[in-house]
Amino acid sequence: MAKYGMAFDYKLCINCHACEVACKEENGILLGADKHRLWIGESEPVGDFYNLARDKGGFLQHQCQQCENAPCLKACPNDAIYRDENGIIQLYESKCDLSLNCMDACPYDARYVDEKKHITDKCIFCSDTRLSRGETTTACQITCPAKVRIFGDLDDENSEISKILSQREYFTLKPEKGTEPKLFYLV
């Protein structure tokens, strides 16, 4: 029993996309631009050519926000989406009817159609791969050369993520939606 979350020291990101490759490799995600569990958002460069510049925080990591108040979970007509004992939003694959209401309900565009399994898929913190093998890290986290990602149990006050969230300021994405994400961006 845990309450997993992830913090991002997002200004450290060098936009190498190793996390995306690692995620696809570890979790068997199909190739293709629209099939990804996570991605790096990139802010537009500012200024006029050739005097262009980019913000320090120009790269932002996106994936399922593991919302405490998850709109996808409420929207599923077959009760196929559930929260597991570790607080991760999961899917009973056999129940998914691909009505795609979960995709429309998600404010973060976190879901996509997995054409191998014919379900709507998203980030589940490598719970059926790495965590199920007893690992304590996710593929994107362990691969990141800049150590942007901190994954762990939010209920464990001695975990690295709990400590860093108690020490540093952070923000969440689209807080006005009331979804209470468990992904935190460190300022």
Added chain:
Amino acid sequence: MALRELVNKIVPIKEDFSIKSLLGFKKTPLNVLVSFMIVGLILLLVWGIAQYLMHGHHAYNVSREHPWGLLISGYIFFVGTSTGLCIIASLGHVFGIKEFNHIGKRTTLLAIITLLPGFIIILSEIGHPVTMMIYNILTPGITSAIWWMGTLYGLVLTFIILEFGFALRGDHKWAVRFGIGGLIADVAAFTTLGSVFAYLVARPIANGPFIPLYFLLTAVVAGAFFMFMIYGFKHKLNFPKEVEVTLIKLAKILGLLLVVTMFFEWWRMITAIYGGMPERADTMMKIVGSSSFWIEMLFAWAIPFVIILVSKGKAIKALFFAAIPALISIFLMRNDMVHYAQMAPMQMLKKTEYQLAPTWIEYFPSPVEWAIAVGALGVCFLLYYVAEKAFDLDEDEHH
């Protein structure tokens, strides 16, 4: 003949109804054209469904950012028209407006035959329709608007078929009982379908109480236009006195609903733009700038309203001619509504490694989507033709 007797025991069918009577229509150029059109539409539907079965959602132009497309709006169009027809059918035998008594059976039939193409379309949209039916019962998602909508539409179909059956048998008491049940379930079902969009906190342009109410209002408007179209064709614009009186009353109700619809649209537009809320105001500005919005305004609401206002509801022939473009505009309006709800991108920032910078999400239906959504109309017309030949739809109902 045994089958005929069995069916006759359940609902009376016409003595001369047979395959021969179905094919024995007068071969006038118009009739031949309409029969070819119906066959063409059904072939289009069959081709579309075959493409879907072979290629799945790849046959559609839907995407990760725009998962719902023309089939969702086609479904909304058909079931919405059905809801409107169900409400109009109830004006006579549920609400006791006697001028509408004689149209009860035909209008209930129209409600059934517009609902069925809607179901065909949605089954072609859902990725796993069998899974949906199984788990809809085994593990209902009661917080999901889609679950309530699907369940309520199951009830609606049952109620209105029973209402129609009892009306054919002349059992007015049970027809009214199921009519009331059908009316309540239908209003609940279609407004719940509106709430599928209204619940989307992710999408400010759809979120809020507007859409369920708008759905209900436009359902009756679509149902009324459908009535003008069907009765216009049936009587070739030479309306008998009884039908004329009913259609004039219906035109007056339609006029009122069109005013309310236009005020609805106006205030939705102003309240969305006012204050400049992101994803709401800019989306509304985009909507207002689109030609399809103005087509909807003009052909679905303004022109029919002017006809009713100027003629005091008496220009029912003109309303027949206005009804067809109005229904096409309402079809486009349903598509726009679904598209506008998904137009603002959910992903923030640019993703140059994958795709272009997030901008308005573009969507235009694929030929397969058009084939299914438009082809379903063939099923509607075919069922109407068969029912017209098989059942006595005009027999007076007695209170």
